[in-house]
Amino acid sequence: MTDIIRVEKAFGDFALEPCPFCGSEEVVYAEYTHGEETRWKVVCCGCMASIDPGFCRNKTGLRTRWNTRNGKPPKEKWNAMVRDGE
Numbered sequence: 001m002t003d004i005i006r007v008e009k010a011f012g013d014f015a016l017e018p019c020p021f022c023g024s025e026e027v028v029y030a031e032y033t034h035g036e037e038t039r040w041k042v043v044c045c046g047c048m049a050s051i052d053p054g055f056c057r058n059k060t061g062l063r064t065r066w067n068t069r070n071g072k073p074p075k076e077k078w079n080a081m082v083r084d085g086e
């Protein structure tokens with residue numbers, strides 16, 4: 001059983017890229033309990049897409065994961081594929 005205990009806006013050193021799926025800039029960090037532990041995940045408030053490796057005890061690793069998937073946002077990649085006819 002998991003419970004969200006806190007949600008934090010992403011800004012400053014922990015700023016997050018807009019959601020690559022719905023484009024929402026309402027992307028937040030959520031701290032939640034998992035048994036005795038507390039963990040963090042990133043959640044998009046627009047479409048509820050999330051990154052939750054299941055072991056993040058702090059926000060630093062999460063930020064990197066959210067911001068660097070495939071090196072660039074999928075939307076940008078799709079547009080490039082359409083344009084280039086790949």
Ligand SMILES: [Zn+2]
Pocket residue numbers: 019020021022023024044045046047048049
């Ligand atoms: Zn989204």
